[in-house]
Amino acid sequence: MAEEFIFDLTDAGRSEVVDQLIEAAEHIPGLVFTYPPISLWEPRDATASDPDTLWAGSDTFSHNLYIHIPFCRQKCSFCYYSVAVVQNDTQVIWDYLHCLEKEALQYLPMMRTKKIETVFIGGGTPSRLNPEQIDFLFERVIRRFDLSECREITYECSPDSATEDRIATMAANGTNRLSMGVQSLDPEILRKSRRADTPSSVVRTYYHMADSGVPNVNIDLIAGIEREAFDNMQRTMDAVTALEPMPTQITLFTLSVRKGAINDTTLREEDHAKLFRRSLALFRYAKRRMTANGYWQYSRNLFPRDNWIFHYQDNHWGNNGYVLGLGASSYSHSHGYTYGNAFTFREYMRRIQAGGSAVEKAFPLSEDESLRRHLVLAMKHRELDVARFNSFYPAGSEPLRQFRPVFDALAALGVVTVEDGRIAYTEDYADLSDRYTRLFYSSGVSEAVRRGVGQLTGAGSNAFNFTL
Incomplete structure (x- = not known):
């Protein structure tokens, strides 16, 4: 397979790929979470906002549902998502949930024949919803x-709101994957990143999740936030590895500094x-600690134990699954569009309220x-x-052929190996995959x-926003 897949480059082809690799190496690999980058999406007219137009021909890949709940107690220093700091205003949350219902009804006619494989409820802080509101969201x-064929429902949680009764309501409604944004278990870093949590409150909430009967429990960590030092990260990993049982998954990110985040201002001079x-x-230190405790690297950021795959990510990223996004700032992927x-939230x-x-x-x-x-x-x-990738395209079409010069160059440089029908990153380069994915942009x-x-002025100027 390796001999068939990789072929010799012409001098011209080699030069072009090497130039691209040099350019990629000169930039900090910010997080790639969609393609094309959202900064290139343009305003749409009313015709192109019609569900039937947006979703025409969307039958090749899996169908998945994303729902955004923007409400938070505070905005964390690293957060660049659409969030709304709401303390005790339950009415605005109810008004938002009714808008979600109205938006769902807009898509329902064209989605009646589509089977949803995975559901992801993200934010924001979805665990801000009380049990009655959680029931409403599901029902x-x-x-x-x-x-009928859904195999995963993920509900994102925060230690400051994921109470036992709320977690129980999530589980009763079919949630089989809980994900908690921990970010750090070091008290100094939690304080600097504007988190209301303490290490003990995080651990207590984790055990509520682990004891809930939900089989798959993930925690999120960020390496390097708020000028984190080695001893801060060491304390976090000591606390994580002391959990019993340990999480079925750990999602580990490197630092991102993006427009809209508080740290875009506080770290601007750095x-x-x-x-x-x-x-x-620090990411690689945490990775070594996780590997020693039975975790393996499934993607750039996800480290599962055993076979606890994150199916929403596998569908959405690995297999180009369609995503219907509901709620403020949610983005969708159909066969003919990516749109947001x-x-x-206002x-x-x-x-939505205007119809x-x-x-x-x-x-x-x-x-x-x-x-x-x-790709x-x-x-x-x-x-x-490779065979799995090709299976979505007409037999004999060899959709990856046009990218072989890039794969050949990456293999020659030791970034990837190509054998037994698989293209795999070598150990250290898996941590930099966001840099190399950009080689496949048009x-x-x-x-x-x-x-x-x-739509974002200077989209290519901020190193952490670099999306080539």
Whole structure:
């Protein structure tokens, strides 16, 4: 297979790929979570916001549901997502849930024949919903869709709101994966990152989750936040490895500094390259600790124990699954478009309450851009199964052939191995996959990012936002 898949490069081809690799190596590999980058999506007119138009021909890949709950007690220093700091205003949460129901009803006619394989409830802080609101979310929004073949429902939680009764309500509604944003178990780092948690409250909430009967429990960690030192990360990993049982999954991120986050201001004068090198060193330390405790690297950021795969990520990234996103700032992927809803929850609600579409911007996907999207996100995983990838395309079409010069160059440099029908990152380079996925961007998208064009001014200027 290796001999068939890799072939000799012409001098011209070799030069082009090497130039791209040099360019990629000069930039800090910020998190790639979609393709094309959202900064390139354009405002859509009313016609292109129609569900039937957006979802025409979406029958090749799996169907998945994402729901965004934006409400938080406070905004953490590293957060660049759409969040709304709401303390005790339960009415605004109810108003938002009713908007989610109305938006779901807009899509229901074209989704009646689609079977939802995975559901992801993210935020924000979805565990801010009380048990009655959680029941409403499942009954009036999620279960309106066909869940007869759904194999995973993820509910994101925070230690400051995931109470035992709320976790029990999540479990009673079919949640089989809980994910808690821990980020750190060091008290100094928790305080600096504006978290209301303490290490003891985090551990207490974790045990509530582990004892709930939900089989898959994930925790999120970030290496290098708030100028984290080695001893801070060591305390976090000591606390994690002392958990019994240990989490079935750990999601580990390097530091991101993005527009909209508080740390974009507090770290603006810092040397971002130095910050990233520190973050990567701490990431690799945590990775070694996890590996010694039975975890393995499934993707750039996910480390499961045994076979606890994150199916939403596997569908969405590894296998180009379609995603219907509901709620403020949620983004969707159909066969012909990637598109996003209004970013702020108030603008989202205004649009829905007026009887209109929440869609704010979109990027139409040609067949080539759809293929590239599939490959870009699949290459965030530790390895790519070539036969599995090809199975989504017409027999004999060899969709990866045009990318062989890139794979050949990466193999020659020791970044990947190609054997037994699998393209796999070597040990250290799996930690930098966000850098190498950019080699599969189309020339038009790459050039637009270089110029910093699109809805986010200077999209190519911030090293942590670099999306080539």
